[in-house]
Amino acid sequence: MTSILKLTLKFLIASWLIMASQMVSAAMVTKTIDYDVDGKPMQSVLVYDNAVKTLRPGLVMAPDWLGINNNQIALAEQIAGKDYVVLIADVYGTAVRPTSAAEGGEASKTMYEHRSDLRARINAALTQLKLQVGKAPLDGQHWGAFGFCFGGAATLDLARTGADVQAVVTFHGNLATDDPALAKNIKAKVLAMNGGDDKFVPDDQIIAFQKEMRDANVDWQFVNFGGAVHCFAIPAAHGEVPGCKYNERAAKRSMALMHSFLNETFAAK
DSSP states (O other): OOHHHHHHHHHHHHHHHHHHHHHHHTOEEEEEEEEEETTEEEEEEEEEETTOOSOEEEEEEEOOTTOSOHHHHHHHHHHHTTTOEEEEOOOSOTTOOOOSHHHHHHHHHHHHTTHHHHHHHHHHHHHHHHTTBTTBSEEEEEEEEEEETHHHHHHHHHHHTTOSOSEEEEESOOOOOSOGGGGGGOOSEEEEEEETTOSSSOHHHHHHHHHHHHHTTOOEEEEEETTOOBTTTOTTOBSSSTTBBOOHHHHHHHHHHHHHHHHHHHHHO
């Protein structure tokens, strides 16, 4: 074997070892966080890429009506990437883990009927995320929240409490509130993204939401994606529930819009 061939082989082996090491070190951290809210046990899930040592913003993710499950964790990992630390919020409590649309509907209905509990629980999730400063790669300065469907309602309720977050984002979220006057507490910039053909979010709800934002002088945006229905950003939504289906085009556009919105908002702080 010539010396040149030997050197080439050594270089290739070294390169492969470096790549293999990077692949191993790039595994996502998924860690459960246990705590109580008014005596009810909660278990949220923290997600981040441990291969990136740069400190980064923290985001609370409010999942759809099925709550925390493997699909939502995978979605959180995708969004977190190298850019964010994400806490998937438990707003149901550890005793409630829906496994079907019927169970998810019942669980979310209960929370809609007890909005003060929903607000307390989504705020508690934000508190738990902030407690991870020094334990996870959080910069401790930039905070936001985003949610899907029912989780969009939870995210907006977080903002309506006056929570210390700079940005909140909803994907095909329920926009209704039990008290429009709460919007005066909002400190965050708001981005609400909706499917143009979403039958779960009627026009009167959209009109009321926009009035709520205007009356409270909130920095807000509302975006409709043509051809999209409810659940357009949830990869696991295959249309089992009529009118609730993933739309790749709308999902990509909405994710890009969220990242741009967060970058702009966080850069301003």
